[in-house]
Amino acid sequence: MATVKGFEAVATRIEAARENFVGVLMDLGGLDAAAAAGVFERMRKLKAIKLDAVGGRWSVKHGSYLDRDVLQAVAAELAKVAS
Numbered sequence: 001m002a003t004v005k006g007f008e009a010v011a012t013r014i015e016a017a018r019e020n021f022v023g024v025l026m027d028l029g030g031l032d033a034a035a036a037a038g039v040f041e042r043m044r045k046l047k048a049i050k051l052d053a054v055g056g057r058w059s060v061k062h063g064s065y066l067d068r069d070v071l072q073a074v075a076a077e078l079a080k081v082a083s
Contacts, residue, residue: 013056021049021058029071038078039071 018040025036040058043049048065049058060066 010053014051014053017051017056017058024066025071028066029068029075031071031075035075035078039074042074042078 022033022036022040025031025039026033029036029039031039040049043060043065048062049060051058064070
């Protein structure tokens with residue numbers, strides 16, 4: 001049973017890391033929650049971000065990925081594809 005609790009702790013940290021990173025995207029990109037979540041998923045799919053599951057933190061592989069213009073361009077592209 002200790003193993004299950006360990007997995008729960010890691011899963012909790014991963015979910016908290018996702019929520020925190022989406023919040024960062026919202027702040028830095030001036031995005032709403034839905035757009036920031038979409039940008040997060042796109043960054044994850046393209047492997048532009050990496051997860052530290054032990055520390056519970058997502059980080060970008062290059063700092064320019066967090067530029068406001070880049071984040072807004074990705075959000076605009078996702079909105080265009082969705083419509």
